[in-house]
Amino acid sequence: MSLHGPPYVIGDLAYLPYGAAGLVVLDISDVTEPKPVGGLNFSPPFHSRFGVHGVLPIPDRKIAFANSEDVSYGKGAAPHASIVDISDPANPWLLSLLPTPEPPPGAPYEDFSGRGGWSGPHNINHHQHHPDVQKQNDLFYVAHFNAGLRIYDVSNTRLPREVGYFVPPDPVRRYGPMPEGELVAQTEDVVVDTRGNIYVSDKNQGIYILRYTGRGKG
Template identity: 40%
Template sequence: MTPDHARNMRLIGHSDQGGKADGIQVMVHEGFAYIGHLFSQGFSIVDVRDPKNPKPAGYVAAPPNTWNVHLQVADELLLVIHGKDVFADAAFADEANYYKAAAGAALGTAAPNTARNWDAGLAVYDLSTPGQPRRIGFMAVSGGIHRIWWTGGQWAYVSALLDGYTDFIFMTVDMSDPTNPREAGRYALPGMHQAAGETPSWAANRKFGLHHALVSGDIAWGAWRDAGLVVMDVADRANPKLIKHVNWSPPFQGGTHNCLPLTDRDLLVVLDEAVLDDFEDGLKNIWIFDVKDPANPIPLSTMPPPSDASYARKGAHYGPHNIHENRPDTFQSSSLIFSTWQNAGVRIFDISDECLPKEVGALVPPPPRSMMDQRPGKKPIIQSCDIFVDKAGLIYVTDYNAGLYIMEYTG
C-alpha cells in the first residue's frame, strides 16, 4: 500500500477492521486497538501486537439506532458512549443539517420527555482480559453522550445531551464505583437550559454545544464548537464554574473540537474541525494560545495548512479533525503535535517556537478501496479521522471508510 504523499513518515500496517472499515476514535491498550464506528454502530477490537499485521479480534454491537463513536481506556476499563446514530437518520443525509443546528432541536431532546428510539448513556467494560471487553456498568443520560475524557481514577468528564438543554453540556462523572457511574456536576453556557426559561443569544444555525473538554489539574478546557473555548474551574467537581469564555467565530469559522493543554509551557493547542464537504465551511485552524493566565487566553499563532497539494479542491472534508491528546501512558510531547486533516491525511507539527510552528511530517494514505459511507454524493477520498500515538511512537489513525492505519514518524 503506497501513500499518496509522505514526508518523514511511513506506513507500517493496515486493517479493514473485519470488514467494518469505518473508524472514529481509537484507543490502544495492551496490544489491542478499540475503535468506535461511524456507520457500523458498535465498536471493534483489533489485535495490533504485530503492528505490521494487525488482525480483527472482535466486535461489540450497539443497541438499535445507537452509535459508539467515542471511547476511553484506563485502569483496565473501557468507557464507551451511547448516543443517537445520527447519520443513519435520513434527516441528516446532508451533514449540514446536523452541524448547522442545535443538537437538542435536531434530535428532539430540547423538549423534555420526547420519544426517542436510541440508547443513551455511558457503558463501562472490564478489560482485565485484554481484547475481551466485559460490560459491567452503565449510566443513563437522557439524550446521550458524545465524547469522554477519562485517564483513570475517580473523575470522568463527558459532553452530555440532557433533556431541556439546547445542545451538549459539560458533565463530571464519579467513577469510584465503575459498575455504577454517577453524575456529580454540570456546566452549561447561559442560554442553553431552555427548559428553565433560558433563551440563546446566538442564531439557531450556530452550534453552541460542547464537543469535549480535556482536564488538567483543576481546569477543564472545553471545546464548545461554534462557541469556541470555554475554560472551567473544576476544583469542586460537583460545581464546575466558568473561568473564561473566548470565541473567535465570527470572524473565523467555528467548530472548535479539541483543546490540548501543554501545562509545562503554559500553552493551549486548540483545533477547529472542518465538518462539511468541498471546503464549504472554509479554512479551519489549529491555534496556539498562551494560557499563563487561564482567564486571559492569548492567541499566538496557527499551524500552517498543508501546501503539498490543492486539498481544498480535492473534495470531501478538508481541514483539521483531531489531535493526539497526550494521554498518560502514551507518547507525550509539548513540542510535537500530531493531527489529522481528513483528505490531507496526517500532519505533524513542531511547535518548539510557539509563534512559528512548522510542519515536520506528513502522510496521506491512498483512496479507500470501498465506501462505508453510503450517504448521497460521498466520494472515495481519504478522510483521516482520529489519531493515537503510543509510548513507542507508533501512530494509529482511523478513517471513515478505509479502516485503521499504523504509521511511524521518521523525522
Template identity: 35%
Template sequence: MEPTASKNISFVSHSDMGGRADGVQIMVHRGYAYVGHGFSNGISVIDVRDPRKPRPVNFIACPPGTRALHLQTHGDLLLAVNAPSVWTMQEFQQDEKTYFGASPADSLKRQAGKFTSGLRVYDISSPEQPREIGFMPVHGIGPHRLWYVGGRYAYASIHFADFTDHVFSVIDLKDPTRPEVVGRWWLPGMWSGGGEAPTWPKGKRYALHHALVAGDLAFGAWRDGGLTILDIKDPTQPKLLAHRNTDPPFGGMTHSPLPLPDRNLLIVGDEATAPNCSEGLRYIWVCDIREPSNPVTIATMPQPQEADYCAKGGNFGSHNLHENRPGAFQSSRLVFATYYNAGVRVFDIENPFRPQEVGYYVPPNPTRMMDPRPNRPQVIQCCDCYVDREGFMYLTDPNAGLNILHYDGPLV
C-alpha cells in the same frame, strides 16, 4: 500501501478491522487497539502487540440504532458512549447541516425508542474480552465524547432532555458499576428546561464536543460556541474562568483542545465540516494560557501546501489531536493532528509563535465505502490518531480502515 504524499512518516501495516473499516476514536492499551465505529455500531478490539501484524480479535455490538464512536481506556476500565447512530438515520443522511448547523435533539425526538443513550463501563483485565460491568442510562441524546485518565472522575459531553445540546458533565466512578453524574456546566441559553432561551444565531450549534482536563482546569470545545476554561477544583461545582469564540470572523466548529500545562500553552483545533473548503478554511490555534482567565491566541499551525486539498473532494482541515494520554507518547513540542483528506500532520512548536510542519502522511483513497450517506466522495477522511511511545501512529478513517504508521523524525 503507497501514500499519495509523505514526509518523515512511513507505512507499517493496514487492517480492515474484520470488514468493519469505519473507525472513529482509537485507544491503544496494553497492546490492544480499541476502536469506536461511526457506522458499524460497535467497538472493535485489535491485537497490535506486533504493529506490523494487526489482528482483529473481538467486536462488541451496540444495541439497535446505537453507536459507540468515542471511548476511553485506563487501567482495567474501558468507557464507551452509547448514542444515536446519526449517519444511518434519514434525518441526517441528506444534509449534514441538520447535524452541524443546529442541535439534532428535536429531529431525534422522532427516533425515540430506536436507540440507546448512556455510558457503558467494561472490565478489560482480559484485553480481548471486555466484560460489561456498568451502564449509566441518559434521558436525551446522551454522551458524545469522554475524557478519562484514571482517578475518581470522568468528564463527558452529554445531552440531557432538558438541555438544547451537549453540556459539560462530571461523572463519578467511585463505584464503576454505578457511574453517576455529579456536576454540570453549560453555556447560557442551553438549559431549556430551566426557561433559558438560546443566545446564539440561528444556523449555529452551541454544544460541547468534549473537554480535556489538566490539573484543576477543564478546557472545553463548544463547536460554534468557542472555547471555555473551567475551574473544576470542586468537580460538583464547575466555575467559568474564560470564554472565547473566534466565530465571527472565523468559521467556528471548535472541536479539539490539547492543554500543554508545563509550557502554559493550549492547542485548539477547529473542525472542517463542509466539503471543498466551501465554508472557508479551519485552523489549529496556539494559545498562551499563563493567565487561565485570559487565554491569548499567539499562532496558527501552517496549512498543508503540497497539494490542492480544497479541490480533492471531501472535507479538508483539522479534526482530532493526539491527546498526550498516560502511557502514550507525550510531548509538549510535537503536535499530531488528523486533517481529513490531507491525512495526518505533525507540527513542531518549539517556538510556539512560529509552528513548523515536520511530518505528514496522506494514505491512498479507500477501495470501498462504509459510509451509508449518499453521494459521498471516495476520498480519505482521516479521523483520529493515537501515537505510542515508540512513535507508532494508529490512524483511523470512516472508510479506509486502520493504518499503522511510524513517525521517523525525532521524538522530542
C-alpha cells in the same frame, strides 16, 4: 453551541472545546457548581459550527492546542489549528496558527478544500492522561481529513512548521455513508504511543500504523 471533543482537567480547571462558543475554561474546585474562568472565541472569523472541536492544554509550557472541525466540504469559513497562550487561564490568547497543508507535487487540485470530502483538521494526539500514549513534546500530530496526517514542529510556539505528512491513497470500496459524493481519503483520528508508533484511522479503510523518521516532508 455544544461540547464536542474531550474536556481536560488540570487541577481545579477544566478546559473545554465548546464548538461555536470556542475554548472555555471552568473552575471545578466544586464539581457541583462549576464557574466560568475565561475563554477564547474563534467564531468568527473561523468555521462556526465546530469552531473548537478539540483542545489539549500543556500547563508546563503554558499553552494549549485547539482546532476546529469543518463539515462544509470546503465551502465555508476557514478551519484552524492553533496554539493558545494559557499562562492566565482567565485571559487565553492566540499565539499562532499551524500552517495549512499544501497538496503534494502534481496533485490535480490547487488546495485540499477542492479535493472532495471534508477538509481541515479533525483530531489530535489526545493523551487523556493515559500512560501508554506519548505526551506532547516538540512534535504535534493532526489528523487532517482529506490532507491525511500532518506533523508539526511546535518547539517555537510562535513559528510552528510542518515537518512531515502521510496522505493515504483514496479508498476503493465504500463501507459507510461518509464522505458524501466522491470517495476520497478521510483521516479521522490519530494517537501516538510511547514507542513512537503512530496510529491513524480512515472512514473507509481502517487503520494505518506509521513511524516518523525525522527526515522532513514525504
